[in-house]
Amino acid sequence: MDNASRHHPQNIRLYLTVGQRLLRDSLLFQLLLHDDVELVGESETGLDTLNRLEAARPGVLIIEEDLLDNDGLTIAENALSMNPTLAVLLISEITVSAGRLAIYLEAGIKAVVSKHQSIQELIKTLFYIRNGQVYVGTLQTPGNNAGEAMVAYRALSRREREVAQLMARRVPVKDIADQLGVSCKTVHSYKDRIFIKLGFERLPELILFMKRQSQGAAA
Template sequence: MIRIVLVDDHALVRTGFRMILERQADIEIVGEAGDGESGLAMIKKLAPDVAIVDVHMPGISGVELTDRLRRSHSTTRVVILSMIEEAPFPRRLLDAGASGYLSKSCAADELLHAVREVASGRRYLAASIAQQLALERMSATQASPFDALSARELEVALMLASGKDMGEAALALNLSGKTVATYKYRLFAKLDVKNEVGLTHLALLHGLLDAGLRGAHAELIART
């Protein structure tokens, strides 16, 4: 039996996962948490085989939760679900100790397959994410400046680079507007950019935007 803890701040999302997973004879949901801190405590207490963790949560993020589990030598294997597929974010999570990474748009069958693969001791990456990471390794001639950002700074950077304003980023990341502003100007300093246009341009250069966003932001940059 594969014992699972769900960690996601959206109750509806957890309900959907539970409905998919509990139909399986070899899977048991042993706990749920709505934020990173309580999720981390629950995982340490229950020691499930697998934790399915959202990246963007109140308090500690999925990246920090995963890293803390790794440093505590937990045997629980983490599967991350996120709306962000672009490298280097998946790579950051794998470096933190995640065993699986899926987009929230994945099919139910892929979620089940990933859980079983990870529970058996293997890693699982969605095909699109694995391809991005492979291309990144092949084309990388130097470290990305985004590697210097903390997990939260990287989350904010990707939100802003994809066209969201600070209010939208704050809502998506469950942070206050003031906190997002602090991260914004800190990451601007680290990346040596002056504004969102410069951030978007840098993200384009390092392949952090998908094809659809590339065209829209390239037009914005051209007009600026």
């Protein structure tokens, strides 16, 4: 067992199958920002996935439904035959119907996330299914993430909202401290609380949230 798995026994051993490099790269970077995600392999195609899965020994397979060479469901079914404990998250092109979803669950798929959903929902789903639970994001979303953050934002104190707005505009912590007449430590404490309350981990999430909230931009 290598170091990463030794240090983090509950690592997510992830295999990703996405046809287009831009999307695959973007998802991988995002996912690897999480310390407990361990990438054990990646593929562009379904066949390549099946060829590499045995050696890679993943715990989670994220696979696109619309692959160039096969449909992802077929590949996922094959993968599950090889390894029934594999947790599969299917990335669908569109929101799937209830009937189709039943087929996926029947096939052993643990989660379905549509390409029209946010990346937070995909990440949330990933951490959900790692524990073997079924999560069906396209129908049973436990509330829209953006909606949850909006509610959480309204629950922030006045000061918290003030700091959130300044941080979202990339005002340096030092300047925020000067402007509010508090110490840098205080600003950091506020940041901690804002991120926890909104369910964020990094500044880009806050920036995007604040931007979208203030403009009602396409979501």
